[in-house]
Amino acid sequence: MRPIWLAVPLLNTVQQILLKRSAEESGNSGGNWLVQILSSHWFLAAIVAEIACFAIWMRVLSELDISKAFPLTAISYVFIMAIAWYAFGEPLPLLQLAGSGLILIGIWCIATASQRND
Structure with missing residues (x-):
């Protein structure tokens, strides 16, 4: 796993906090709530x-099979839960x-599963 790939769940977490x-x-x-949200920094x-x-x-x-890449996004659930506890109580x-x-x-399990060649 490349370190830059971890930016996906980290940025997803940052986005949810924002x-x-x-x-x-x-x-x-x-x-008026929609106008307030759209104008919010x-x-x-x-x-x-x-x-x-x-x-x-x-x-x-572009570098991974989607079946291996998509589970990477699930790390966001764990990050968001931890941040919700830490930052929002x-x-x-x-x-x-x-x-x-x-x-x-x-x-x-998904990341370390070896590919079978049938």
């Missing part, structure tokens, strides 16, 4: 993160920790 901040900033201001930063992620993702897809129950462990084990 979108969360954008949503919190806009609140529930009736019909958090939202604009999320778009930049998405564009950067897309560019790297295209590189990953969200609870992290044992079942979520176990699920995160299973996600990581599944990613490892």
Whole structure:
């Protein structure tokens, strides 16, 4: 695995944090919320993160089979859960920790599976 490939789940995580901040900033201001979100610097930063992620993702897809590349995106679930706990004080129950462990084990299984030539 190339180190740059890890930028995909990291940028996905950053994007979700930025979108969360954008949503919190806009609140529930009736019909005006969409204008507030679209004019938010958090939202604009999320778009930049998405564009950067897309560019790297295209590189990953050009170098890997999609069946091996796509599980890389699942690491985002684990990163987002950890950031939600750390930055936003969200609870992290044992079942979520176990699920995160299973996600990581599944990613490892897919990444290390040898190809069969029939």
